[in-house]
Amino acid sequence: AQTVTQSQPEMSVQEAETVTLSCTYDTSESDYYLFWYKQPPSRQMILVIRQEAYKQQNATENRFSVNFQKAAKSFSLKISDSQLGDAAMYFCAYRINRDDKIIFGKGTRLHILP
Amino acid sequence: NAGVTQTPKFQVLKTGQSMTLQCAQDMNHEYMSWYRQDPGMGLRLIHYSVGAGITDQGEVPNGYNVSRSTTEDFPLRLLSAAPSQTSVYFCASSRTGLKGYTFGSGTRLTVV
Numbered sequence: 001a002q003t004v005t006q007s008q009p010e011m012s013v014q015e016a017e018t019v020t021l022s023c024t025y026d027t028s029e030s031d032y033y034l035f036w037y038k039q040p041p042s043r044q045m046i047l048v049i050r051q052e053a054y055k056q057q058n059a060t061e062n063r064f065s066v067n068f069q070k071a072a073k074s075f076s077l078k079i080s081d082s083q084l085g086d087a088a089m090y091f092c093a094y095r096i097n098r099d100d101k102i103i104f105g106k107g108t109r110l111h112i113l114p
Numbered sequence: 115n116a117g118v119t120q121t122p123k124f125q126v127l128k129t130g131q132s133m134t135l136q137c138a139q140d141m142n143h144e145y146m147s148w149y150r151q152d153p154g155m156g157l158r159l160i161h162y163s164v165g166a167g168i169t170d171q172g173e174v175p176n177g178y179n180v181s182r183s184t185t186e187d188f189p190l191r192l193l194s195a196a197p198s199q200t201s202v203y204f205c206a207s208s209r210t211g212l213k214g215y216t217f218g219s220g221t222r223l224t225v226v
Binding site: 004009033035037043044045047050091093095099100101102103104105106107 | 145149154155157159202206208210214215219
């Protein structure tokens with residue numbers, strides 16, 4: 001079975017500091033995508049960043065970057081210069097290209113301390 | 115473009131009642147799916163569709179039916195609501211073989 005594990009149910013970080021959210025996944029597939037989604041209190045699901053498994057280079061989007069370790073099946077999200085607006089639930093997700101389903105982890109709630 | 119539109123945003127049902135959650139997208143996306151979100155459980159896939167006339171079950175399909183008669187619409191039917199179906203429901207869509215999903219704003223359903 002394909003699974004996504006987020007081992008940190010909650011995390012806190014001081015404003016302007018850097019925080020890393022962990023994610024591991026389990027698959028026997030070789031062709032897949034990985035995602036981080038943000039869900040603020042508004043409940044809207046927002047795509048933060050994505051990574052194609054065939055790319056060795058880690059994806060970056062402004063203050064957000066990933067550390068993709070394919071052999072270890074690890075996909076962590078680093079948020080630099082944390083801002084109050086980053087407070088949200090963050091979901092790691094995985095999609096195999098064979099059937100387009102996206103499997104989500106259980107989420108990490110991130111608190112930003114002023 | 116409206117993106118993915120879900121209606122209603124909130125709903126209260128009595129046990130045993132039936133209802134349909136509506137989902138429509140105007141992006142000509144082939145792939146559509148329904149998830150439910152429960153505290154501590156993340157998002158779990160209920161049903162999905164890779165195109166008009168094609169649907170398949172996800173992780174938690176029991177108690178729900180879907181159909182996909184057009185590319186734009188993917189309604190989710192609760193046949194006989196149970197308190198265990200109290201949840202937030204999300205509809206999402208994407209082009210097949212491409213990137214991530216676009217999500218609707220969700221429906222908060224309470225079954226009493």
